[in-house]
């Protein structure tokens with residue numbers, strides 16, 4: 001690894017972490033729009049959507065620099081459960097309820113890429129269909145080796161998983177496919193699809209959001225031990241280096257040694 005990832009620890013989620021996360025996302029949005037006129041972002045489920053809602057809503061405080069320009073957003077799921085989109089386990093439903101549905105109706109809405117509901121009992125088919133959606137956006141499969149997201153926002157599980165990439169799972173070794181299926185996920189539901197590790201590592205920026213005392217032990221492991229650096233979150237740190245940032249609160253980082261400490265704002 002070159003330079004280590006950035007680990008930010010904030011005193012409070014609402015008044016501190018959320019505005020910093022907003023600034024970070026807006027910086028990536030603005031840079032991506034300058035680069036290619038759109039902002040391509042992938043997001044996970046778990047506790048992330050709730051924190052992200054605090055960061056993104058309301059979409060503007062009136063000033064030009066502070067505008068979340070959803071008209072430029074193309075939103076993908078970093079991982080999704082193979083359930084109907086209106087099912088209570090669906091990450092899309094969660095994201096809709098937490099913030100997509102709360103974007104003011106008079107504003108231009110983002111483009112959201114959901115999984116197909118056609119073959120939900122076949123996780124591989126669902127993964128292949130989702131990969132085709134990525135191909136249609138990120139150009140023909142043979143002309144780009146990997147889709148280049150502008151930003152991927154992820155959570156960190158208590159066992160160090162991220163997306164639906166679980167510790168010691170063979171999916172971690174997948175080098176070729178963009179979207180993978182898993183039918184034995186240790187976190188229910190068992191059938192899911194997930195971006196592959198090479199796709200996560202190809203993104204321009206990767207932001208983790210991990211809050212609460214329940215994350216303390218796994219963060220210590222990831223940042224301080226050899227064993228932790230082999231966990232899925234640790235592999236993203238190792239492969240992504242300084243393009244990876246962690247947005248945490250003090251409860252999650254108590255006693256964790258920081259590679260680099262700071263504030264985005």
Ligand SMILES: O=C(O)[C@H](O)[C@@H](O)[C@H](O)[C@H](O)COP(=O)(O)O
Pocket residue numbers: 044045046047048079080081091154155156157158161162163164187
């Ligand atoms: O669909 C999922 O299960 C999530 O995308 C998953 O990868 C999540 O991000 C982590 O499990 C962390 O979840 P918490 O933030 O709730 O701990």
